[in-house]
Amino acid sequence: MKSTFKYYGPAILWALFVLILCAIPISVREGEGLFFAGFDKMVHCIFFFVLSVLYCTGSIRKWHTRNIRIEIAMKNTIVLLSYGALIEVLQSRVFTWRSGDWHDLLADTIGASMGIFAVLVTGNAINSNK
Incomplete structure (x- = not known):
């Protein structure tokens, strides 16, 4: 467990932060965003972008x-999408003051994919020979 936290500590802490924020009740009418329509989807995308970068690191x-x-990227994708x-x-069954929206899962998928792609591109750029 200690070695897992050694490598994945920032990702685990960020995942707990995301879970807490997704459990907090907010007073926004269905179909509206906090600041604009689609704000919730953008937040999910950003949360999972950061989570995927930390997890890949x-x-x-x-x-x-x-x-x-590639096998690590596939495993990370499965773990992130499962999360x-x-x-x-949890939002639809446990946190009844929140609504589980499968469009949020799509935003999570897009954010995680963007994060993994960013790690791949950055790693290739750093490790390329000129």
């Missing part, structure tokens, strides 16, 4: 690679 550190390998689905199920 932990994977790179754990496996001592210079960039994220997004868990949040939506």
Whole structure:
């Protein structure tokens, strides 16, 4: 457990932060955003972008690679999408003051994919020979 937290500590803390924010009751009418329509989707996308970058960074550190390998990227994608689905199920079943929206899961998927892509591009740029 200690070694897991060593590599994935920032991602775990960010995931807990996301879970807490997704559990807080907010007073916004259905179909409206906090500041504008679609604000909730943008927030989900940003949350999962940051989470995927932190999780991929932990994977790179754990496996001592210079960039994220495809099998690690696939595993990270599955873990992140499962976490997004868990949040939506919790919002619809446990946090009854929130609504579980599958469009939020799509926003989570887009954010996670963007984060993994950003890590891949950044890793390739850093490790390329000129």
